[in-house]
Amino acid sequence: MNLKKHIGIALAYFLLVALMGVLLRLFFVTPVxxxxxxxxxxxxxxxxLGWIYLGLTTLIYKIFLSEAEKSKLYKRIFIFTNICILGMLVTFPFQGYALYSIIFSTLFLFASYWFTWFAIKNIPEHFKHRFSWKLVKASLWYLVFSSIGPWAxxxxxATLGTESIWYKTSIYFYLHFQYNGWFILALLGILFYILEEKSVVFKAEQLKSVFFLLNFAVIFTLFLSVLWFGPPKIIYVLGLIGAVAQILAFYELYILIKKQCSFLIKSIxxxxxxxxxxxxxxxxxKVFMQFFSAFPYMADLAYRLKDFVIGYLHLVFLGIVIPLMLAFLNYFRLLKIPKSFLWFFLVAFITTEALxxxxxxxxxxGLPFFQNYYILLAILSCLFPIAVGILFFNQIKSFYLST
Structure with a gap:
């Protein structure tokens, strides 16, 4: 089974995402x-669900599950998952949240449960006690846990309507555990797998502390996602505790791996x-933005000025999750990264985030807001599909040359 083909499919979704991003910018420039x-x-x-999910699950399969000799079952899961993604892709643009899009998005939840079951059931014995798998397993549980949001x-x-605080809270619940639980912990698990394979040994108590703090932070920073409606003060306190725990978690993580920097430089x-x-x-x-968002003034500011939230989400998605995932895909030889892609992508990311x-x-x-802001943002956003197109067609070329 050629997993490069699977990454090619994921990149096709990424390209569509980038094109839809440009289309969304055009709404503010011209009638659409x-x-x-x-x-x-x-x-x-x-x-x-198309790009990031497929990228991460392909990495997890290659690293932890390929030797389990369950490729046929994995392929069935992959095909079913793509049917769900394609269903969402052709229904959401024309009906939003309605019957058919809800059917496909619900089926996707079952696809994610299926993959989680598949991974946990078929993980080879020698991986079960590794710290890398511990992180990945936790990330998969956060993936499952995040689905409470869509179910809600x-x-x-149906009962309270989209104006209810519980509607946005359900969305933020889902996004929180996707970004901070599923994505981040899965990527950290892959990083530790690389270190483990190079015979890097860490003290058990250090790993235990990092794991505890990471999970504590994931759970308690959830409270930061509900500060927008002005909850009781205790919720702010709990969110702040989570934000502090997150800073401590990543500080401990940095202390753990900083000695391995020279190795990483040579390996990547x-x-x-x-x-x-x-x-x-x-x-x-990211972690300091979350820390400051625990304070009432900043939480209210983020609620009133949606661009802070949009900028933050794009920062995590385009600036942390995607770069790490691409680096890992490159490390495991599932993807080549052309320099031209990097330049287009980084210019697009930096300039659009700045705007x-x-x-x-x-x-x-009260700073000046220039007249052609939306036109400039739309033009610079066009660099994203150019960058992803380079990556996608390079992957297709690589796949056909390898076959």
Whole structure:
């Protein structure tokens, strides 16, 4: 089974995500005869469930499960998952959250449960006590746990409506455990697998502390996601405790792996190393953004100025999760990273993030807001599909050459 083909499919979704991102920008520039929210739903679902989900599950299969000799079952799961993704892709843009899109998104939840069961049941014995698998296993449980959000949305829409605080809370619940639980812990698990394979040994008590703090932080930073409606003060305190725990967790993690930096530099390609450095820097930014969001003034500011939230989500998705995943795909030879992709992607990311955050700061601090802002943002966003297109077609070329 050629997993490069699976990554090629994931990249096709990534390309569609980038194109839909440009389309969303065009809504603010020129009349578009489509529904903005519907396209936004398609954009976000395809990004999280098409590109990132397939990328991570392919990595997990290759690293931990390929020797289990269950390729036929994995292939069935992969095909079923893609049917669900394609179903969402063709229904969300035209109907938003409605019968058929809900059917496919619900089926996707079952696909994720299926993969989680498959991974936990078929993990080879010699992996079961590794710290890397412990992290990945926890990430899979967070993947399952995050699905409470989508299940709740249906009930909330049917009873309380989309204006209820529980509607947004259900969405934020889902996003929180996707980003901070499933994505981050899975990527950390892959990092520790690489270190373990190179015979790097850590003290058991250090690993235990990191694991506890990471999970404590994932659970308690959930409270940061509900500060937008002004809950009781205890919720702010719990969110702050989670944010502090997260800072401590990543500080301990840094102390653990900083001695291995020279090894990582030698083991990873220059492109992968650059992506690692970017993700590392932005991870620090992320945890401190979450820390400051625990304070009432900043929480209210983020609620009033949505660009802070959009910028944060893009920072985590485009600046941390995707760079790390690409670096790992490159390390395991599932993907080549052309330098041209890096330049286009980084210019697109840096400039669009700067504009998104500038708008938020401009409205907050009364800074000048220039007239052609949305046109410039749309133009710069066009660099994303160019970058991803380079990556996608390079992958297709690589796949056909290898066969």
């Amino acid at each position: 005869q489509l529904n903005f929210k519907y396209i936004l739903h398609a954009h976000s679902h395809t990004a999280l 949305i249906g009930g909330v829409m 390609s220059p492109q992968g190393l650059l992506l690692f450095k970017i993700a590392g820097v932005l991870l620090v930014v 998104i955050f500038y708008k938020a700061f401009a409205f907050w601090l």
